[in-house]
Amino acid sequence: MAGGAVIENLSNRKLFVIFAALLVVQILFFLVGAWFAPSPSSYMEFEMITCRDETKGLSGKWIHRDNCQQIPELSEYTPASFDLREIVFVAKMPHARDGVELEYSPWFQFLLGVLHVDVEYSEHFRYVAHAPLELEVRMGYREKGSEKNDWKELTTSNVTRILECTIPEEDKKAGSTYDCDMLDLFELGSSSYPFYLINIRIPIDQQACQYDPRSSNCQIGKLTGLRLIEIHQNGGFTLVWLWMKTFMTPVVVACLWWYYNRINQLARNPLLLERAILYLGLSLAILDFPIEWISLTTRVPFLLLLADLRQGLFYTVLFSFWLIFAGEHLIDDTTRNNIKSYRFNLSFIIIASGALLIYDLIERGVQLYDPFYSVWSSPTGSQIAYVAIFISAVCTVAYFVFLLFKIVRVWTTIKSKRSAQLYQTNENRRLKVEGVIYRFKFLMLFTVLCAAFTIIAYFMKQYGEAQLHGDEARSGFLTGSTSAFFTGAFGMCNIYVLLLLAMYAPSHKHYRGAIQLIDENDDEIIDDPSNQHTESNAMTTFLKPSTD
Amino acid sequence: MIPRRINWILILLNLIQAQSLLDASWWSTVAQLSTALAGHNVKPVCELPGLSPGQAQVCELFKDHMPAVSIGAQNAIQECQRQFTGHRWNCSTHYSTGMLGPIHKMATREAAFTYAILSAGVTHEIGRRCKQGLLTSCGCSDEIKPKNVPNDWSWGGCGDNVEYGYKFSRDFIDIREKEHDPKRNHDNGRSLMNRRNNEAGRKILKRHRKPKCKCHGVSGACNMKTCWMQLPSMEQVGKILRNKYDKAIRVQINDRGNLQLLADETSKERKTRALPTDLVFMDDSPDYCRYDRHSGTLGTEGRVCKRGSSGAEGCDSLCCGRGYNTYTQEIKSKCNCKFEWCCKVVCQTCNNVTQVDICK
Numbered sequence: 057m058a059g060g061a062v063i064e065n066l067s068n069r070k071l072f073v074i075f076a077a078l079l080v081v082q083i084l085f086f087l088v089g090a091w092f093a094p095s096p097s098s099y100m101e102f103e104m105i106t107c108r109d110e111t112k113g114l115s116g117k118w119i120h121r122d123n124c125q126q127i128p129e130l131s132e133y134t135p136a137s138f139d140l141r142e143i144v145f146v147a148k149m150p151h152a153r154d155g156v157e158l159e160y161s162p163w164f165q166f167l168l169g170v171l172h173v174d175v176e177y178s179e180h181f182r183y184v185a186h187a188p189l190e191l192e193v194r195m196g197y198r199e200k201g202s203e204k205n206d207w208k209e210l211t212t213s214n215v216t217r218i219l220e221c222t223i224p225e226e227d228k229k230a231g232s233t234y235d236c237d238m239l240d241l242f243e244l245g246s247s248s249y250p251f252y253l254i255n256i257r258i259p260i261d262q263q264a265c266q267y268d269p270r271s272s273n274c275q276i277g278k279l280t281g282l283r284l285i286e287i288h289q290n291g292g293f294t295l296v297w298l299w300m301k302t303f304m305t306p307v308v309v310a311c312l313w314w315y316y317n318r319i320n321q322l323a324r325n326p327l328l329l330e331r332a333i334l335y336l337g338l339s340l341a342i343l344d345f346p347i348e349w350i351s352l353t354t355r356v357p358f359l360l361l362l363a364d365l366r367q368g369l370f371y372t373v374l375f376s377f378w379l380i381f382a383g384e385h386l387i388d389d390t391t392r393n394n395i396k397s398y399r400f401n402l403s404f405i406i407i408a409s410g411a412l413l414i415y416d417l418i419e420r421g422v423q424l425y426d427p428f429y430s431v432w433s434s435p436t437g438s439q440i441a442y443v444a445i446f447i448s449a450v451c452t453v454a455y456f457v458f459l460l461f462k463i464v465r466v467w468t469t470i471k472s473k474r475s476a477q478l479y480q481t482n483e484n485r486r487l488k489v490e491g492v493i494y495r496f497k498f499l500m501l502f503t504v505l506c507a508a509f510t511i512i513a514y515f516m517k518q519y520g521e522a523q524l525h526g527d528e529a530r531s532g533f534l535t536g537s538t539s540a541f542f543t544g545a546f547g548m549c550n551i552y553v554l555l556l557l558a559m560y561a562p563s564h565k566h567y568r569g570a571i572q573l574i575d576e577n578d579d580e581i582i583d584d585p586s587n588q589h590t591e592s593n594a595m596t597t598f599l600k601p602s603t604d
Numbered sequence: 605m606i607p608r609r610i611n612w613i614l615i616l617l618n619l620i621q622a623q624s625l626l627d628a629s630w631w632s633t634v635a636q637l638s639t640a641l642a643g644h645n646v647k648p649v650c651e652l653p654g655l656s657p658g659q660a661q662v663c664e665l666f667k668d669h670m671p672a673v674s675i676g677a678q679n680a681i682q683e684c685q686r687q688f689t690g691h692r693w694n695c696s697t698h699y700s701t702g703m704l705g706p707i708h709k710m711a712t713r714e715a716a717f718t719y720a721i722l723s724a725g726v727t728h729e730i731g732r733r734c735k736q737g738l739l740t741s742c743g744c745s746d747e748i749k750p751k752n753v754p755n756d757w758s759w760g761g762c763g764d765n766v767e768y769g770y771k772f773s774r775d776f777i778d779i780r781e782k783e784h785d786p787k788r789n790h791d792n793g794r795s796l797m798n799r800r801n802n803e804a805g806r807k808i809l810k811r812h813r814k815p816k817c818k819c820h821g822v823s824g825a826c827n828m829k830t831c832w833m834q835l836p837s838m839e840q841v842g843k844i845l846r847n848k849y850d851k852a853i854r855v856q857i858n859d860r861g862n863l864q865l866l867a868d869e870t871s872k873e874r875k876t877r878a879l880p881t882d883l884v885f886m887d888d889s890p891d892y893c894r895y896d897r898h899s900g901t902l903g904t905e906g907r908v909c910k911r912g913s914s915g916a917e918g919c920d921s922l923c924c925g926r927g928y929n930t931y932t933q934e935i936k937s938k939c940n941c942k943f944e945w946c947c948k949v950v951c952q953t954c955n956n957v958t959q960v961d962i963c964k
Binding site: 094095096097098099100101102103105121147148150151152153154155158159161163164166168170172231232233238283285287288290291292363364367368412415416419 | 686732734735736737740741742757758759760761762765816818820822823824828830832834837839
């Protein structure tokens, strides 16, 4: 067991100072989010205008506001064709505001599109539940310096989604509107063009409808309009976020380097727990690395996927670390310090993150080629997605059950050790066991504290968001808390790992020259002159009430 | 509904003669703005009679908003008529003038409802036009940003469209009630009441927005979430206002020139405070039975009623005891429709003979 970590040799005073400093840093992180950053993301809503295109899209020309033969009221329009391809739904993103043509900037990081379909109740065009909706979507882009309507093709796609609408029974009369679920339309992993244009056609194959009413667009009811909601990350938030990452990366790397040197200076091989902490630090460094800077100059659509992967890696390592940490503190377990003994429990984490990885690779991976792809749109796809999410959820629950089980076991061991008072006979042995207990309790307490903070912050965020949607948009302290939650959680994550790296590094006060594994090295502590309790030691005071 | 074009001609013909008669119905003017704006040859629209000087100014400044104002008003009146079908007061207008808006010379519940739904309708439509990108002046949010960041939109996104509609509607509609127009005999209490009801309509629209959210965190998890507010449809607003109409609160003007709640003897619980979304009124409603030019009521003569019904649409109630005439009516409709290959729907015409009861 890794005895003699830094934590055991810190005085109360030092520990208090460190904690106070970290608390200040944590509050700073929180305040940066609350004061400087705007809300993390915002949206823009587009009511798609309807235009007439006699060529039915065969000419390949873009329909935009300036060449639009607008259809003012869709229900009063008599189409010349039966497949309705002549009706085009058009939206140009973003809007002009205050007479200025707004532009998307690379700072926005990503663009998501969500579609709202407005369906009116009608006796003639009945909506049937779970009706498949097929859209022919064309998305174009325009560079900054180009002509006003010089649109270039970004992607063309046939999109099928299931339209889920409900209406209360008493409202079933003409003129009432259905309440429809929104549909995911597209997801762009980078916002590298300033303007986008979307043309949507909703073709109806009358013949197919005759043979099979379940075919696309036959049962979508009386569609009165499409509304597009575009979501992006705010530039201000990206700025604050990136600078925070840029600031944290060197700190994490330096700390990691120090820790690495510490365990390398040991004459023995690093313990499993020490290696686990090292990997945890490494995954944090990967998570923190501000690779997003390059998206501001070059087009890198895979950043969204990369961000997911990095976060997934970090959580996998963190969960594994908790498991190993609890296991390594089972004092009487002889199978410790061996990754293989955790095989069974670790497999849960691996399966859970593996399933999510597969889901993410399919969803966001395919979106690199086709932004309109959604794994949920096809029956098989959504089955795969459900299975993946179900598996990972089950595995995560199983993992936490095992973790809890392990923690309880550690506690009971500690308790039985205490009540038996066996180790009291040997002063050295006692200190060693106490050290193990202390280290375990410290991390437990700290982890619980962090979890509590995160949960409180999460609820504050929820509360703040609820405030925003009240009658009046109040700009109180909590309304800015969404960003503060993200920066605070980011800070907490970093502080947690940095503290682990610092506190659980082997202390060279005792063990610099140790050759053997500590378990066999029973006399070392007594020999060391620095351990004569000249100063009130945090560990001893911490344990006093229970040992007395 | 009368086809719009015929309607429009009617309006133009009647505007002049109607003006002397119907000062209170400036709304009908507003509702016609879109048709007036549609042709380029029409003389300056903002000088339409019915607009107050302040409104004419706003109109001049925001010409592109006027179609929205007009459509919004039309939608509101349509919804009002739907809510009150079969009632003695059915939100209808003078048959002779073809005016769209109902007329209120007295400060009744009905006036309160009309003002509220009209201002809600305008707010709704302005918000919608904003989203279509048809209005150039919808504003961005006022997110605080460091000075060296050039564009506040990139920094913190753009504001809510409803907020814009709300402000515009307040500026355009309420300005009328704040002005002292020498041509109209100024009634402070009525102005306060109108403003309050206008505000109630807008507030109800705003308050009944529903948040819709999209999760877009890691693997679509909900740690990242963006929400937007979805406006209620005019139909929902109409329903809510209809309830508010039933619970409208009587007020009077006190010595200080403020609105004061009036104790209502009929209801047991005494209300001490009116919510900002409550409708307020001052005068008792007339019975709306007879045409009365003075109070601006049309009467129920010629209305279709339902025989044997005990509700408001029943002939006993609707015809105010004057009795009714019964006519047979033949309605032609499409029926037995068949789909023919390819791509044609063939229908037969069916005649339905029904009896209609019409108030004397």
